[in-house]
Amino acid sequence: MANERDSVLHSWCMQSTWQAPTVVGGSGAYLELEDGRRILDMSSLAECSNLGHQHPAVVEAIRRQAQQLCFVTSAWGAQPRAELAETLLEKAGFDGGRVFFTLAGADANENAVKFARQASGKPRGHIVTRDRSYHGASYACMALSGDARTRSQVDPEPFGVLHVPPPDTYRCPFGSEDAQACGEHAVAAVAETIDQHGAATIAAVLMEPNAGTNGIVAPDNYWPGLREATRARDVYLIADEVMSGFGRCGEWFAWQRHGAAGKPDLMTLAKGLTGAHLPLGAVVMSAQIAARLQHQMLYTGLTYCGHPLSCAAGLAALRAYQDEGLIARSRILGGWMRAELHSLQSRHAVIGDVRGGHGLFAVVELVADRVTREPLAPWPRTPPALNALVDAAMAEGVSFACRGNLLLLAPPLVIESHALADALTLLDRLLARFFPAVA
Numbered sequence: 001m002a003n004e005r006d007s008v009l010h011s012w013c014m015q016s017t018w019q020a021p022t023v024v025g026g027s028g029a030y031l032e033l034e035d036g037r038r039i040l041d042m043s044s045l046a047e048c049s050n051l052g053h054q055h056p057a058v059v060e061a062i063r064r065q066a067q068q069l070c071f072v073t074s075a076w077g078a079q080p081r082a083e084l085a086e087t088l089l090e091k092a093g094f095d096g097g098r099v100f101f102t103l104a105g106a107d108a109n110e111n112a113v114k115f116a117r118q119a120s121g122k123p124r125g126h127i128v129t130r131d132r133s134y135h136g137a138s139y140a141c142m143a144l145s146g147d148a149r150t151r152s153q154v155d156p157e158p159f160g161v162l163h164v165p166p167p168d169t170y171r172c173p174f175g176s177e178d179a180q181a182c183g184e185h186a187v188a189a190v191a192e193t194i195d196q197h198g199a200a201t202i203a204a205v206l207m208e209p210n211a212g213t214n215g216i217v218a219p220d221n222y223w224p225g226l227r228e229a230t231r232a233r234d235v236y237l238i239a240d241e242v243m244s245g246f247g248r249c250g251e252w253f254a255w256q257r258h259g260a261a262g263k264p265d266l267m268t269l270a271k272g273l274t275g276a277h278l279p280l281g282a283v284v285m286s287a288q289i290a291a292r293l294q295h296q297m298l299y300t301g302l303t304y305c306g307h308p309l310s311c312a313a314g315l316a317a318l319r320a321y322q323d324e325g326l327i328a329r330s331r332i333l334g335g336w337m338r339a340e341l342h343s344l345q346s347r348h349a350v351i352g353d354v355r356g357g358h359g360l361f362a363v364v365e366l367v368a369d370r371v372t373r374e375p376l377a378p379w380p381r382t383p384p385a386l387n388a389l390v391d392a393a394m395a396e397g398v399s400f401a402c403r404g405n406l407l408l409l410a411p412p413l414v415i416e417s418h419a420l421a422d423a424l425t426l427l428d429r430l431l432a433r434f435f436p437a438v439a
Contacts, residue, residue, distance in 0.1 A: 026053025051275030096287030106136025125203025246272030250359030
């Protein structure tokens, strides 16, 4: 641990405080540490490991592909790349569309913006995104994101980004106490922004359909309303499914819960695409956009886009989701988890809100006062007592993730029901221990 602490620059932390244990293996929903401990992973390692750790079918697919062909650029064909693209288009119902492979979620979002601008004939068209969103940490993606942590590092204006208020039903920026009304106001804000600037100047709207580390889960009417508003104005809609895809929200892709009424023009993928066994991202586009790009030069590329090893892992991951019934399992187990979290809310006044629950993803927001909804700490600072709770859980063999006043629960889709129940029982006990005075 000392060597890594002294030699590696770790992301999203202050280097002087980094002191994480070393992971040497994993199985299912558990991580195995260098010191011999076995840790239940309740965040899927940043909402990535949807299939758990070291899924045998994915590991075997990587081994087989490595023996056959490790690498070829996208100037040449590769069988796993073609098969994965066809499978993604089939799962998304994007008949006649195309897939552009990237390395991760950030470059998927950047390239989706490129494609939207090129296909729309608006090479410098604005992109509408929202506050309290996260699309990556490159400069362009920081501009696209509405993230308080990186706001001082980049000016969205040179990147052509316009931000709108989020559909935050717990603290509605439009002053509404009704979730559906808040969703309507949030959609109207997008429509008004497009109308004010003129649809001819807007290339696309880029939004997260459901899960995100920002902790906001939109009401049911938001995404279909957004789709209707953008379609009426001939503006592309990009769904950032980097975190919400592959069963995390109870469907292959979160927008599918709304059927055809929620179908975007493009969507971006990563994380669960390979179950995080290898790096891979993707932009999936509709037949209409594919047709518009068909006879245009594509001035973009990545040396490793569509890497055969990663695509073989992705293909095996998609088969595992399907063969093991994990999409439906996420829906069922996620509904149970949400009910249990509401039960915790009835016993602990520190829990102000529970949201999510369409799959194995839920957000628990902690407050100093449930009546006034006063936060424990100003966003996005994490209150010391919550950090202490997470540390105490780790000492008892469970890894929880937090951000600001939020606990983000996103266990692997393969987690055993008794392990999930044990983790929530531990959370119950630790909430009573660390937040006894919140009444």
